[in-house]
Amino acid sequence: MTFVQVIDCKTSRIDELNRLMDSWVEATQGKRTATHSIVGRDRTDATHVVEIVEFPSYDEAMENSRLPETGRIFQELVAACDQEPTFTDLDVLRDEQLNKIVVRNFFEEVANKRNFDAQDTLCTPDYQEHDPILPTGVIGLEESKAGNRQLHAALGPVVTIESLIAEGDQVSARFSFKGRHTGEFLGIDATGREFSATGQATFRCEGGRIAESWWNTDDLGLLRQLGVIKT
Known part of the structure; x- marks a missing residue:
């Protein structure tokens, strides 16, 4: 079953967030199990950023989280946020293109x-x-x-x-x-x-x-x- 993780954070350092995302993509080349990532910014609050990451399954998401590159970038991500980000784990029930x-x-x-x-x-x-x-x-x-x-x-x-x-x-x-x-x-x-x-x-x-x-x-x-x- 496809698994999606929603990362919700507050940050005024959008450029830094983008740099960290680029670093993670490069560092995990050939290793990551994530298949799709979307980053969106709240139109009513420019400091409110949401990232949605898709994985083939929950187990593969956990495998991805155990990568040392993921752990390192996550610590830098937390430091770039104005407050601790929150995570929502979702099993996908329906996915229609x-x-x-x-x-x-x-x-x-x-x-x-x-x-x-x-x-x-x-x-x-x-x-x-x-x-x-x-x-x-x-x-x-x-x-x-x-x-x-x-x-x-x-x-x-x-x-x-x-x-x-x-x-x-x-x-x-x-x-x-x-x-x-x-x-x-x-x-x-x-x-x-x-x-x-x-x-x-x-x-x-x-x-x-x-x-x-x-x-x-x-x-x-x-x-x-x-x-x-x-x-």
Whole structure:
């Protein structure tokens, strides 16, 4: 179970606090078990600082606390605070990356369920899609919906999400897909051949919707499997 530790302190020496954090990150390289750290300052009290540190589990957090580098930096941290910091230990009950949910829904609804009109709710009205295979390089929402209809009519792909990684307003997806070439695709008449390929896409989200996407798929490998390109 993921474990989170919240460190709450009062300090007027923010620069010193940042220096200590940088020193700890450098000193524990290759040793620390912490996976994510966020430091925030209270907008109503500039001396009130909260750090949230994430660990894969409580046991790994304890392993991290036993590092001599952690102990040394902690003593310096206490000295930099106006009063003794407080600690809150939390077992994470739920952890939702909301932007990952909308991207996952995009693949499930649009790619696998063929519900192309779902893009109207999953994407912003000014959605832009970038793909090097496109003649113009970039298209809008209606063009994307039409393109998806044509693509699925020709290839009938079934998509499997291999991994999703979220950072800030962006989500990176690694996926695989397979299908059969039963209709015209890129001017190529149906071959009836089965295929499987991989791809990667990055999505930028705004207000719970997808505002922009960048796609890269193994088009060369796909064309080889369709017999268009000989190896």
